[in-house]
Amino acid sequence: MSARLAAASDAAPVEARPGAARPVLALEDFHVAYGAVEAVHGVALHIDEGEIVTVIGPNGAGKTTLLAAAMGLLPSRGRLRLGGEVIARPSVEAMVARGVALVPERRELFGEMSVEDNLLLGGFYRWRTGRRDQRARMAEVFAIFPRLQERRTQWASTLSGGERQMLAIGRALMARPRLLMLDEPSLGLAPLIVREVLQVVGALRTQGVSVLLVEQNARAALQVADRGYVLETGRVALQGPAAELLHDRRIIDTYLGLGQRVA
Numbered sequence: 369m370s371a372r373l374a375a376a377s378d379a380a381p382v383e384a385r386p387g388a389a390r391p392v393l394a395l396e397d398f399h400v401a402y403g404a405v406e407a408v409h410g411v412a413l414h415i416d417e418g419e420i421v422t423v424i425g426p427n428g429a430g431k432t433t434l435l436a437a438a439m440g441l442l443p444s445r446g447r448l449r450l451g452g453e454v455i456a457r458p459s460v461e462a463m464v465a466r467g468v469a470l471v472p473e474r475r476e477l478f479g480e481m482s483v484e485d486n487l488l489l490g491g492f493y494r495w496r497t498g499r500r501d502q503r504a505r506m507a508e509v510f511a512i513f514p515r516l517q518e519r520r521t522q523w524a525s526t527l528s529g530g531e532r533q534m535l536a537i538g539r540a541l542m543a544r545p546r547l548l549m550l551d552e553p554s555l556g557l558a559p560l561i562v563r564e565v566l567q568v569v570g571a572l573r574t575q576g577v578s579v580l581l582v583e584q585n586a587r588a589a590l591q592v593a594d595r596g597y598v599l600e601t602g603r604v605a606l607q608g609p610a611a612e613l614l615h616d617r618r619i620i621d622t623y624l625g626l627g628q629r630v631a
């Protein structure tokens with residue numbers, strides 16, 4: 369294991385790390401349970417401003433659970449901070465109001481509504497007033513995903529898998545989030561489309577959006593991310609710079625397949 373890769377969760381509290389940028393999101397000793405059964409056991413992770421951080425791991429490791437609880441969709445125990453603020457009881461309303469957006473695994477689009485109307489709904493909560501503002505933001509989203517503009521009047525249900533994923537991300541971007549949380553954006557997509565979608569995700573950092581990317585496609589995720597965490601049975605098993613994780617023997621053997629070295 370490389371010296372810069374750490375086997376356990378962040379040992380020091382985030383604010384205690386020398387020279388650390390202020391994290392957009394920090395979880396410390398974060399636990400999530402379904403009834404009496406705990407699925408996430410004391411995870412610590414952070415995302416700094418403009419960073420793309422990925423959480424990878426096998427089926428059932430707790431990735432979706434972690435993301436849902438960080439968004440306030442599931443009850444949690446531990447510490448969650450957004451910027452400098454401790455959020456005592458994370459709720460969806462609190463997270464959305466503070467500029468966090470989640471793109472869920474199943475995308476949750478409104479199939480019998482146009483691309484344009486799906487996008488407008490994404491900005492509704494934050495921009496209840498000011499329709500002109502929403503139109504301006506939609507133009508920005510179309511600049512990011514030109515394919516959506518070509519299909520703006522088409523029902524969401526008629527889009528291809530890749531286009532639906534773009535629409536789901538575009539809808540989340542309508543709220544101008546500081547932090548975008550993505551759950552398995554590669555799910556069900558062909559490799560070329562995965563690359564296209566993740567390239568756009570990578571470009572978001574230049575627009576001041578930080579990204580928490582949960583992925584089973586470890587290679588694709590590590591190629592776009594700055595740092596990564598490996599979650600196994602609800603615990604952080606390994607973490608470090610994405611470029612180093614990509615070349616870590618254990619990651620290659622377990623997640624990248626057939627003992628191949630990454631070129």
Ligand SMILES: Nc1ncnc2c1ncn2[C@@H]1O[C@H](COP(=O)(O)OP(=O)(O)OP(=O)(O)O)[C@@H](O)[C@H]1O
Pocket residue numbers: 402407425426427428429430431432433434584
């Ligand atoms: N609604 C639920 N009720 C009870 N247990 C659940 C529920 N949802 C998930 N779990 C359990 O929590 C654990 C973590 O599941 P989770 O879906 O978060 O894993 P994951 O890493 O996202 O997996 P995948 O990559 O397959 O989506 C699993 O053991 C799962 O069975």
